[in-house]
Amino acid sequence: MSKPDTPKAMPPEGPMLPVPGLDYGLLDGLLGYALRRAQNALYLDFYRATAEWDISPPRFAALVLIARNPGLRQGLLGQAMGLHRSGALRLTDWLTAQGYAERRDAPDDARAWGLYLTPVGKRLLVKLEAAVATHDRALIQALGDQGPTLKAGLERLARIATAPPTD
Amino acid sequence: MSKPDTPKAMPPEGPMLPVPGLDYGLLDGLLGYALRRAQNALYLDFYRATAEWDISPPRFAALVLIARNPGLRQGLLGQAMGLHRSGALRLTDWLTAQGYAERRDAPDDARAWGLYLTPVGKRLLVKLEAAVATHDRALIQALGDQGPTLKAGLERLARIATAPPTD
DNA sequence: TATTGTTATACTCTATAACTATA
DNA sequence: TATAGTTATAGAGTATAACAATA
Numbered sequence: 001m002s003k004p005d006t007p008k009a010m011p012p013e014g015p016m017l018p019v020p021g022l023d024y025g026l027l028d029g030l031l032g033y034a035l036r037r038a039q040n041a042l043y044l045d046f047y048r049a050t051a052e053w054d055i056s057p058p059r060f061a062a063l064v065l066i067a068r069n070p071g072l073r074q075g076l077l078g079q080a081m082g083l084h085r086s087g088a089l090r091l092t093d094w095l096t097a098q099g100y101a102e103r104r105d106a107p108d109d110a111r112a113w114g115l116y117l118t119p120v121g122k123r124l125l126v127k128l129e130a131a132v133a134t135h136d137r138a139l140i141q142a143l144g145d146q147g148p149t150l151k152a153g154l155e156r157l158a159r160i161a162t163a164p165p166t167d
Numbered sequence: 168m169s170k171p172d173t174p175k176a177m178p179p180e181g182p183m184l185p186v187p188g189l190d191y192g193l194l195d196g197l198l199g200y201a202l203r204r205a206q207n208a209l210y211l212d213f214y215r216a217t218a219e220w221d222i223s224p225p226r227f228a229a230l231v232l233i234a235r236n237p238g239l240r241q242g243l244l245g246q247a248m249g250l251h252r253s254g255a256l257r258l259t260d261w262l263t264a265q266g267y268a269e270r271r272d273a274p275d276d277a278r279a280w281g282l283y284l285t286p287v288g289k290r291l292l293v294k295l296e297a298a299v300a301t302h303d304r305a306l307i308q309a310l311g312d313q314g315p316t317l318k319a320g321l322e323r324l325a326r327i328a329t330a331p332p333t334d
Numbered sequence: 335t336a337t338t339g340t341t342a343t344a345c346t347c348t349a350t351a352a353c354t355a356t357a
Numbered sequence: 358t359a360t361a362g363t364t365a366t367a368g369a370g371t372a373t374a375a376c377a378a379t380a
Contacts, residue, residue, distance in 0.1 A: 010346065010372045015329045016249040023235035024247075026296055027228060030303045031314065032209045034321040036224065039206045040249050041328035042199045056346075057203060061194060068190040075361060080189055082207050084180040085362065087348055094346095111356045111361040129193055136197045142327045146320050147198065153310070153317040154201040160309045161208035162182045177349045177369065223369075242338060252339065254371060261369090278338040278379045 011047040016040045031157075042139075049135040054098075055128060062091050063117065063125050066101055071114035073106065100124060178214040183207045198324075209306075216302040221265075222295060229258050230284065230292050233268055238281035240273065267291060 016037045018024065027033045046057055058081060065080055066072050078088030092115065095101035100121030103113040117125065140147040183204045185191065194200040213224055225248060232247055233239050245255030259282065262268035267288030270280040284292065307314040 010344095010370085012249045012371075013251040013254070014246070014249045015325075016247070017325065017329055019243065019247045022232070022239075022243070022247055025231045025235040026300060027231050030299070031307055031310075031318050031321075032213060032224075032299075032303055033228070034318045034325070035202070035206055035209055038321040038325040038328070039202055041325040042202055045328045046199060057199075058347075061200070064192045064194050065189070068192040072189075073361080076186065076189070079181070080183070080186045080191075082179045082181045082183040083347090084349060086350080086364090087180070089363070090347080106361095109357075109361075111354095113362075132197070132199075133193060136199055139324070139328060140198055143198075143320070143324065146323065149316065150320040150324065151198050151201045153313050153320065154198075154205040156313065157306070157310065157317065158182075158184065158201070158205040158208040161205070161212045161306060162184055177347085177367095179348070225370075240338080250370090251372060253341090253373080256340070257370080273338095276338075276380075278377095280339080 011043055012040055015044065035157075045135055045139070046132070049131045050128060053124070053128065058091060059094070060128055060132065062095060063100065063121060063128065066095075066115045067117050067122065067125055070116050071104075071106065073112050074103075074115065075112070077115065095121070178210055179207055182211065202324075212302055212306070213299070216298045217295060220291065220295065225258060226261070227295055227299065229262060230267065230288060230295065233262075233282045234284050234289065234292055237283050238271075238273070240279050241270075241282065242279070244282065262288070 018028075024033075043057065046060075050060070061081060062077060065077060074088045074092055075085060077083075077092070078085055081088070081091075083091070092101065092103070092113075096103060099118055101115055101117055104116060106112040106114045140151075143150060185195075191200075210224065213227075217227070228248060229244060232244055241255045241259050242252060244250075244259070245252055248255070248258075250258070259268065259270070259280075263270060265288075266285055268282055268284055271283060273279040273281045307318075310317060
């Protein structure tokens with residue numbers, strides 16, 4: 001029970017690295033495919049880093065956002081994470097069912113909730129943040145000079161792709 | 168009317184760009200979170216580029232791989248895409264149900280299938296490749312000098328994250 | 335005994351649509 | 358009339374487990 005032998009949030013089976021002898025056609029030239037391969041690798045790395053908890057990248061991000069913004073509205077959580085209202089609801093349901101977060105009435109709007117971490121959630125987050133930050137730092141370190149450049153490039157890419165110039 | 172008002176494969180609702188006034192804590196410093204934001208933006212861009220077809224990034228990649236490697240085994244397709252056997256099966260089921268691909272007996276192994284695109288699948292892929300390549304080129308162009316650097320950085324990152332140094 | 339693929343099942347992540355309550 | 362959240366439903370994308378057929 002304490003060690004989930006069968007992790008629940010299901011990461012990909014394996015890496016997407018090039019298989020020798022296989023012709024990838026135009027995929028090899030696409031920035032988008034390179035991004036997907038890297039994303040796949042980092043997902044697997046995230047699951048390795050957090051293997052002892054039943055945590056996925058969206059769940060982790062939600063914990064951080066609620067911790068840093070106590071009283072956060074469900075809707076704003078969804079907006080920050082690119083989710084529909086219903087997705088934010090389900091994520092919040094999971095966090096509260098686990099006892100990591102709780103909904104309290106929002107003082108200024110009777111329709112809305114304010115989200116807060118519980119003491120259990122806060123304690124969990126301390127450990128998660130340490131594990132995730134350690135792995136991320138190791139990656140940045142392995143990249144050397146390229147690390148900061150790559151991160152800046154990704155941030156620029158996200159902005160550019162969100163507001164395409166040609167459309 | 169020919170435009171499917173109800174899209175099919177479901178992309179995220181919106182972008183993950185920073186929401187002003189929200190504190191992202193350590194997420195802002197993580198390479199992995201920058202990558203996720205960029206991936207989210209490119210996913211949305213992919214769905215814009217292919218809006219008139221019921222296509223997702225994995226489906227597109229599978230079409231390309233089968234086209235360039237006629238007779239590809241289901242298992243090898245899964246390996247290339249980082250999927251479990253059962254995932255490759257479902258992907259192949261979908262492609263054959265749409266009439267884009269077909270399974271034929273593999274000559275050298277009676278347990279296995281060889282996968283082939285149908286004429287319909289080939290015609291679709293021509294259009295898809297044009298749409299996807301156009302959008303990808305626009306992104307690379309918008310990045311200027313940074314484009315090739317970023318792509319090379321992502322490829323290096325995928326390798327590094329797949330074989331972590333500390334393990 | 336190991337491998338290729340299938341069947342059955344399950345869970346996450348995401349959505350749409352219709353609804354309630356409040357603003 | 359618009360917004361915050363809920364309920365109900367659905368589908369893509371993953372997985373595990375047990376199975377059959379073949380190597």
